[in-house]
Amino acid sequence: MTETTVPDLETSVPDHDSTVAEAIGVSKRFGRTTALDRVGLRVTAGRTHALVGRNGAGKSTLVSILTGLAAPDEGEVRFAGRPAPPTADRDAWRSRVACVYQHSTIIPDLTVAENLFINRQGFGGPIVRWRAVRARARELLDTWSVPVAEDTPARELSVEHRQLVEIARSLSYGARFIILDEPTAQLDGAAIRRLFERMRDLQAQGVTFLFISHHLDETYEICSDVTVFRDARHIVTAPVAELGKRELIAAMTGDSTELEQAVPRLPADPHARPVLRVEKLTRPGEFGAVTFDVRPGELVGLAGGGSSGRVEVAETIVGLRRAASGTVHVGERELRGGGVPAARDAGISFVPRDRHDEGLVLTMSVADNATLTVPRRLGRFGLLSRRTRDALARTAIADLDIKVDGPEQGVAELSGGNQQKVVFARALATGPSVLILITPTAGVDVRSKETLRAVVRTAADRGTAVLVVSDELDDLRDCDRVLVMVQGAVTGAYEKGWADGELVAAMEGLT
Incomplete structure (x- = not known):
């Protein structure tokens, strides 16, 4: 398997008005199903951009295209204004974008250090020096403030820490654009707050996020901009502060239905024997x-x-x-x-x-x-x-x-x-x-x-x-x-x- 080199850990902060990633007129079909129909997305550096929509709206398909796992049938993807690399050039894609999925890609039987540098433990050389791997892992974890030990077996990590390790691994390739796909689905309230604090810290260090979640309150809490997809089409992009929850739900569903509140029901019989x-x-x-x-x-x-x-x-x-x-x-x-x-x-x-x-x-x-x-x-x-x-x-x-x-x-x-x-x-x-x-x-x-x-x-x-x-x-x-x-x-x-x-x-x- 080909070894890949590890970029320098120095960080650079992009201009806040620059475009990190763009999807321009992207379409994708699977047989008779149109998964994306000429959609657009523009993510600006130094901000967290939400991508929302009902299941089946096309979000996952766009993520596959933005990460080079699928090629669009029409349209193009650009990073920092330049065309995306060929889909076969995985190293070039990893240096531009990464995705942390709801279901972890961390290998539980390996240590944190081994997961961080999997398939590139030799750092470009033919021999793996495990002391150097652990030292470089410790440096990476310290740089991005990930509070885990490099020799910890990955299976012992919490969901929260697995996500942070995945983010650190992505950053080690040089990527400063991270897609978070339902990152809070398996976290409790305290862990979600810590994740958002880390996202803000990383943003200050030049990392840009595309945030995908079904929890609309999180969109308003952590995101600067929001794009809505519905039925494989782009519906609206706006600053979060300018799009109220009623309007956001209307864009997602095609009507003005708000989140349903508790519905009055007849109370259970208080004298009934418990089931x-x-x-x-x-x-x-x-x-x-x-x-x-x-x-x-x-x-x-x-x-x-x-x-x-x-x-x-x-x-x-x-x-x-x-x-x-x-x-x-x-x-x-x-x-x-x-x-x-x-x-x-x-x-x-x-x-x-x-x-x-x-x-x-x-x-x-x-x-x-x-x-x-x-x-x-x-x-x-x-x-x-x-x-x-x-x-x-x-x-x-x-x-x-x-x-x-x-x-x-x-x-x-x-x-x-x-x-x-x-x-x-x-x-x-x-x-x-x-x-x-x-x-x-x-x-x-x-x-x-x-x-x-x-x-x-x-x-x-x-x-x-x-x-x-x-x-x-x-x-x-x-x-x-x-x-x-x-x-x-x-x-x-x-x-x-x-x-x-x-x-x-x-x-x-x-x-």
């Missing part, structure tokens, strides 16, 4: 003596930061983890081991926190993914009926408004929002009495969030006990009450009508 009872559930080091219940038709939130234990509690209830002590009851039935199948047989269904790693089989079709939990409904004696499978899938496609060519379409071909709807379809296919949703709208666009929230409300109105596990306030707004966890313990309960600041302070342990 889900969790009593003194404990996993040492993660959470201890957690107790709560959920009644039929009730929406309960379980909120907290990244180290609160909320996700671990949910994954223990659904059988992904084993409790050290405590009990989980569904109705009168106590769950005693058996993992996910036993929980499903008892009436629990769930949406996992990561649809790619835990929620979907990307090599299978929409129909197969949507019906994975109900094989007995598809046929007898081990013979599955494609007609029955497709009928169930079409019902789910209609109920959840999944944008798909048909049940046989590969789930990997769908946008993130539509993939998440397929995960919901699979969870709902069993007709569960308990539905547990873990970070249910991560990486999902505005309109898809509204659809999924409506689906959850409908399930609750039918009598399903719903537990929503999230630190996203919009995920929690429909809940009848929200339980807050801090450092493995439930520290408070908040009835519907809580104020944003009140709940955030509770999740941060400030109350």
